[in-house]
Amino acid sequence: MTELEIKQIIFKLLKQIAPDSEPESLMPDDLIRQKLEIDSYDALQFVIALDEHFGIQTPEEDYGKIETLKNLTTYIQDKQFK
Amino acid sequence: MVEFKMPSLGADMEDGTLVEWLVKPGDIVKRGDIIAMVDTQKGLIDIEVFDEGTIAELLIKENEKVPVGTVMALIAGSNEVIHHLEKPVMEQVSETTTPKEVVKAVGIPETPEPKHRIKASPLARKIAADKGIDLTRIIGSGEGGAISKEDVEKAIIEQMAPLAGANIVSDQLPDQKAESIEIKKGASTESIRMAVAAAMSKSNREIPHYYLETKIDMSKALAWLMDANKKRTLKQRLLPVVLILKAISKALVEFPDLNSYWADGLQHKEAINIGFVISLRTGGLMIPAIHNVNNLSIDEIMNSLNDIIPRARAMKLRSSELSESTFTVTSLGEKNAETVYGVIYPPQVAIAGIGSITEQAWAENGMLAVRPVLNITLSADHRATDGATGSRFLMAVKKYLLEPESL
Structure with a gap:
C-alpha cells in the first residue's frame, strides 16, 4: 500500500469519527487530535478503526507514535511490512 | 386505567412533540418497552413505558406538541376490560384518524383560542416580561398557537440581531414527518444550546x-x-x-x-x-x-x-x-x-x-x-x-x- 493510499484511508476513518472536520487540511506535523478536536473516547474509536482496516495491532504504549499524520503513516507502513 | 403522560426529560424541558407512536390500541406493553418517539430540544427521544398492560387509547396525534404531564395514552391493567378495542384509534398514521371526542376528553382545544387572549407558557410570559418582549407580536409554535419559551427566546435573538434572524430555523413542525425530523436536526444545535443555557441559568439563580x-x-x-x-x-x-x-x-x-x-x-x-x-x-x-x-x-x-x-x-x-x-x-x-x-x-x-x-x-x-x-x-x-x-x-x-x- 502506498503512502498516498494509507493517507486516503486515514482521512476516511477520521471523517467517520469526526464528520464535521476536514482531515484533508492536516499538515504532516499537525497533532491530529488537537487539530480535529477529537476527544479520548473518539481517539480510542479511531485506533480500533485503524487496527481493523490495516490489520495491525496498536498497543497503548504506542499511542505517542501516532499523534501526527506523518508519524501515523510511517507507523502503519512499518507495521504492515512486519 | 393508567395514564401515560408526556415525561419530563430534565429540568429544562417544558413540552415535547409526538413524532411517532410505536404501538396501537390493543398492543400489550411491559415495563421498559419503547412506545413512542418524542421530539424535544434535545433531539428525538425514545419514550419508555413504566407500566404493564394493554394500550387502550392513544390520546395525542402524531406531530402534536404538548406540555410535560399531558396524558398521551391510556393503558389498561391486565385485569381491566377494554371497551374501545373494536374501533382502533390509529390504524394508519394520519392527522385525521384520532376521533375528536378523544382529543376533547383530555382538554386540549381543537381550535386556537380567541385572538384577544394570548396563549403562552408561564415561563415564556416571565422571560418576555423580563426582556420587554411584546407577546402579541410573536407567532407561537405550540398547540393552538401557544407561545413557548423557545418562541420568546427566538424573538429575543431576532430583536438583538435583526440580520441573524433570517438564519433562525423555525421549529414549527410541518405535516411531513420526514421533513420535520430533518428540519429539527438543522435547528438542534441552537435549541440544545438554549436548553443548556436555560437549565444552567436556573441552577445558578436558585442553587447556592x-x-x-x-x-x-x-x-x-x-x-x-x-x-x-x-x-x-x-x-x-x-x-x-x-x-x-x-x-x-x-x-x-x-x-x-x-x-x-x-x-x-x-x-x-x-x-x-x-x-x-x-x-x-x-x-x-x-x-x-x-x-x-x-x-x-x-x-x-x-x-x-x-x-x-x-x-x-x-x-x-x-x-x-x-x-x-x-x-x-x-x-x-x-x-x-x-x-x-x-x-x-x-x-x-x-x-x-x-x-x-x-x-x-x-x-x-x-x-x-x-x-x-x-x-x-x-x-x-x-x-x-x-x-x-x-x-x-x-x-x-x-x-x-x-x-x-x-x-
Missing part, C-alpha cells in the same frame, strides 16, 4: 453552590489500567474515566446526601445513576444516565459508555437515560484543562468535575517527584450538604482511586 477541589496521584490507577488493558482486546480497552466513575459511585453509596434531589427538601435516591456529560461536536451537551453504576463492573461501565456516547452524539437516547440521573460527572478527557468546576443540574444536588490527568510536581513523605495527577472538583448544593460532607466524599473517591484493585 459551594466548591471543593482535591488532587489525586493517579500513578497506581494508571499502572493498574495499563496492565488491565494488556489483557484486553482493543475493543475492550478501558479509559481512565471508567475507574473514576466507579470510584465516585462507590463513594456515593457512603454519602447518600449527595446522591439526591432537592425539591421541597432533600430526597435521597436509591439508585446511583450517574449522568455523564457528553459534548456534541457541533456544540451543546447531552447528559445520559448510566444506571446503577455502583453495581456495574468496570468493563460493564466501559460497555455503557460505548453504548451511550455514539447514541448521544446521534441524539438517539431513551427517555429513562435523560430523566433518571441522580448525580452528574463532567470529564474533560486527556490533554485538556486540568480543572473544571461544574454547574449543578437541578433537581440534583451535586456534580463532580474531572480534569485532564497531567504530570505535576508531587511532594510526599518529604520527597519531591513527578506524578500523573488528577484534579477532581465537587460543586454541591449548600441547601443539601455542607462542605464537610463534600470534602469527606472527595476523600472517599481518592481512597478508592489509590487502591484501584478494590474497584
Whole structure:
C-alpha cells in the first residue's frame, strides 16, 4: 500500500469519527487530535478503526507514535511490512 | 386505567412533540418497552413505558406538541376490560384518524383560542416580561398557537440581531414527518444550546453552590489500567474515566446526601445513576444516565459508555437515560484543562468535575517527584450538604482511586 493510499484511508476513518472536520487540511506535523478536536473516547474509536482496516495491532504504549499524520503513516507502513 | 403522560426529560424541558407512536390500541406493553418517539430540544427521544398492560387509547396525534404531564395514552391493567378495542384509534398514521371526542376528553382545544387572549407558557410570559418582549407580536409554535419559551427566546435573538434572524430555523413542525425530523436536526444545535443555557441559568439563580477541589496521584490507577488493558482486546480497552466513575459511585453509596434531589427538601435516591456529560461536536451537551453504576463492573461501565456516547452524539437516547440521573460527572478527557468546576443540574444536588490527568510536581513523605495527577472538583448544593460532607466524599473517591484493585 502506498503512502498516498494509507493517507486516503486515514482521512476516511477520521471523517467517520469526526464528520464535521476536514482531515484533508492536516499538515504532516499537525497533532491530529488537537487539530480535529477529537476527544479520548473518539481517539480510542479511531485506533480500533485503524487496527481493523490495516490489520495491525496498536498497543497503548504506542499511542505517542501516532499523534501526527506523518508519524501515523510511517507507523502503519512499518507495521504492515512486519 | 393508567395514564401515560408526556415525561419530563430534565429540568429544562417544558413540552415535547409526538413524532411517532410505536404501538396501537390493543398492543400489550411491559415495563421498559419503547412506545413512542418524542421530539424535544434535545433531539428525538425514545419514550419508555413504566407500566404493564394493554394500550387502550392513544390520546395525542402524531406531530402534536404538548406540555410535560399531558396524558398521551391510556393503558389498561391486565385485569381491566377494554371497551374501545373494536374501533382502533390509529390504524394508519394520519392527522385525521384520532376521533375528536378523544382529543376533547383530555382538554386540549381543537381550535386556537380567541385572538384577544394570548396563549403562552408561564415561563415564556416571565422571560418576555423580563426582556420587554411584546407577546402579541410573536407567532407561537405550540398547540393552538401557544407561545413557548423557545418562541420568546427566538424573538429575543431576532430583536438583538435583526440580520441573524433570517438564519433562525423555525421549529414549527410541518405535516411531513420526514421533513420535520430533518428540519429539527438543522435547528438542534441552537435549541440544545438554549436548553443548556436555560437549565444552567436556573441552577445558578436558585442553587447556592459551594466548591471543593482535591488532587489525586493517579500513578497506581494508571499502572493498574495499563496492565488491565494488556489483557484486553482493543475493543475492550478501558479509559481512565471508567475507574473514576466507579470510584465516585462507590463513594456515593457512603454519602447518600449527595446522591439526591432537592425539591421541597432533600430526597435521597436509591439508585446511583450517574449522568455523564457528553459534548456534541457541533456544540451543546447531552447528559445520559448510566444506571446503577455502583453495581456495574468496570468493563460493564466501559460497555455503557460505548453504548451511550455514539447514541448521544446521534441524539438517539431513551427517555429513562435523560430523566433518571441522580448525580452528574463532567470529564474533560486527556490533554485538556486540568480543572473544571461544574454547574449543578437541578433537581440534583451535586456534580463532580474531572480534569485532564497531567504530570505535576508531587511532594510526599518529604520527597519531591513527578506524578500523573488528577484534579477532581465537587460543586454541591449548600441547601443539601455542607462542605464537610463534600470534602469527606472527595476523600472517599481518592481512597478508592489509590487502591484501584478494590474497584
